[in-house]
Amino acid sequence: AQSVAQPEDQVNVAEGNPLTVKCTYSVSGNPYLFWYVQYPNRGLQFLLKYITGDNLVKGSYGFEAEFNKSQTSFHLKKPSALVSDSALYFCAVRDSGTNAGKSTFGDGTTLTVKP
Amino acid sequence: DAGVIQSPRHEVTEMGQEVTLRCKPISGHNSLFWYRQTMMRGLELLIYFNNNVPIDDSGMPEDRFSAKMPNASFSTLKIQPSEPRDSAVYFCASSLGLGRGYNEQFFGPGTRLTVL
Numbered sequence: 157a158q159s160v161a162q163p164e165d166q167v168n169v170a171e172g173n174p175l176t177v178k179c180t181y182s183v184s185g186n187p188y189l190f191w192y193v194q195y196p197n198r199g200l201q202f203l204l205k206y207i208t209g210d211n212l213v214k215g216s217y218g219f220e221a222e223f224n225k226s227q228t229s230f231h232l233k234k235p236s237a238l239v240s241d242s243a244l245y246f247c248a249v250r251d252s253g254t255n256a257g258k259s260t261f262g263d264g265t266t267l268t269v270k271p
Numbered sequence: 272d273a274g275v276i277q278s279p280r281h282e283v284t285e286m287g288q289e290v291t292l293r294c295k296p297i298s299g300h301n302s303l304f305w306y307r308q309t310m311m312r313g314l315e316l317l318i319y320f321n322n323n324v325p326i327d328d329s330g331m332p333e334d335r336f337s338a339k340m341p342n343a344s345f346s347t348l349k350i351q352p353s354e355p356r357d358s359a360v361y362f363c364a365s366s367l368g369l370g371r372g373y374n375e376q377f378f379g380p381g382t383r384l385t386v387l
Contacts, residue, residue, distance in 0.1 A: 188373045190375055192376075192378075197381075198380060198381075199275070199362055199364075199378030199379050199380050199381050200314075200362070200364075200376075200378040201378070202375040202376070202377070205373065205375055207373040246314065250373075252373070258304070258316055258319055258327060259376070261313075261314050261316075263313045264313060264314070
């Protein structure tokens with residue numbers, strides 16, 4: 157079985173400060189990991205993914221995420237937050253060791269960046 | 272590319288009526304997913320298709336819900352009869368290659384359903 161946890165419902169940061177949105181996962185095999193962002197009244201948009209290789213993945217809008225196998229984590233980061241980054245962020249995992257085609261999504265973390 | 276297209280964008284109906292939501296996936300994508308999002312339950316996967324065949328419908332809440340994919344460019348999600356608790360935003364998403372689990376999903380803008 158695959159699962160993902162986003163331990164924080166809400167993250168608040170000041171504009172210009174670094175931000176981190178946390179994600180941990182559980183899979184039987186090797187994970188495929190994804191981050192999506194949802195702006196108000198919009199569908200989810202893909203930000204970045206980890207498949208294999210370099211543990212630091214860079215994505216859209218200056219976001220990056222670090223895959224840590226020993227801690228089973230895939231935290232989303234950005235060096236300098238913008239007010240426009242305020243949105244709902246979802247982490248998702250898919251177990252590469254199964255034929256299941258579906259990803260399991262976390263409950264989401266609301267990021268608020270204050271000016 | 273126009274992305275995933277969903278219609279209608281908003282639907283208001285009365286309890287007991289039939290509701291049909293429509294989705295056109297991105298051309299060339301062969302996996303299609305239907306999700307429901309509410310404040311209480313978050314994002315729920317209802318059903319997904321690969322090459323027009325339903326693979327997993329374990330998320331469909333009850334027999335009132337049904338989904339079809341008659342061809343590679345069209346899918347419907349039907350609720351009959353609708354109930355107030357079905358009020359939610361329904362998303363359709365598509366991706367390339369179910370077997371290639373590393374492909375990301377592309378989401379449509381959603382249909383906001385209100386059942387009175």
